Amino acid sequence: MRSILISGASQGLGAALAGAFTRRGDRVFSGVDTRREGMPDDVPLNVRWPDSVEKAVDEVARTAGGIDILINNASMHLHGSLATLDQDAFKETLDVNLLGAWRLTKAALPHLRAGSTIAMISSLSALVGLPEDGAYAASKFALEGMSQSLAAELAPLGLRVLVFEAGRIDQEFPGASGGEAPETIAEDIAALIDRRDTPFRNPIGSTARDVTAALGADDGSRAAIIAQGVARRGTVGHQD
Template sequence: MRTVLISGASRGLGAALAEAFSEDGDQVFAGERNPSGPSQMPLNVRSLASVDDAVRTVVRSAGGIDILINNAGTHLAGPLASLDQDRFKETLDVNLLGAWRLTKAALPHMRSGGTIAMISSLSGLVGLPEDGAYAASKFALEGMSQSLAAEVAPLGIRVLIFEPGRIATGFAGANDGADPAAVARQIVSIIDDENAPFRNPLCETGRTLFETVGIDNGARTEDLVRQVTGKDWRWQGHC
């Protein structure tokens, strides 16, 4: 039985992930800013105190963490020149720094062979009109994750990025698209695969984008990291 900590798990993809891991017999800690059920715990990724409290709760109960899923996110739409500065900062604070805060707190308690999963977006690969704030946060998340992967590989911990297409969760107004339960099951399956690549497109739109644009699944960047730093970010071990 693995210990899984998920942020942003009250609804949508986060809730579907919590259910999928639970169905596999894993011990799931579903973090949410405003928990509304007994299976959820308080976790506000914008607060260092909240992040630290959540990680302590998991460690007291389970002793360590096998899988960390940075899923909490927010969306801000609109032309870049018209955006409110505070709202732009909030988007970066949740989507980028929120993942950094939770990873920083959880990392000392992660077991060798564990996985840090970043829920990115196709907007982290292609910037579209009126999506600049969200794209900026996800492009930055992708870059941060590349550095993190090289840093934690010697510890026996791997980093995986997931780029979903449109999912019918209501997030960012998406009421159509892929079934969140099916997407969650796909993520669980990829995490279960010890040979999974660093970057993983989800849904048909994601796979089409990868093929059309020729996006690297991580292999080319991995080679560059190895050449520059001498470190190999390829995960070694068993989750």
């Protein structure tokens, strides 16, 4: 039985992912704001607070003996033109969507078993910046860049990093209604995590696949080859 920790699992895609893996016979620890009655494997988790992250990871590791799959799903959406955004709200979006995933991954790393998977729930907004979507796009573009570096760093340790880019999902984000059902998206993601030949970047849903194909987006293979070549030649130079 695998042990799985999912952030942002109280509703929407996170709850659907918890259901998908539970049906597979896995033990799922759902990161939620507050424990729910009758849900013994709920874990209080706020990815913005290091103490909360450490306590949640320690609880899962103590209970299950380790973590086989970490799913960074916690996310927030900030709708509006970049010229009108509130700075604190923009910072909060980056704090949850980018730094939240970093905090949770960093805390979980010592408890990941050999062959474990770290899954980052991204978005088509990581590939195309749409109007009124700049803050969310910035957070998801950054998440994928961070994840690509992480994948290269962890591969020698036998740990895998996967990114999942879904199109519009019918959940409680502004403007998100009318998309694909979270349960459908969750089943697709779970099936890909179960496979060992899944590439780094994975479009989820027909719209995502169409957009990715139109852009000719790399599934991670080309970037990995380039990264290996750069690493052999030495440290990349930086300009201040």
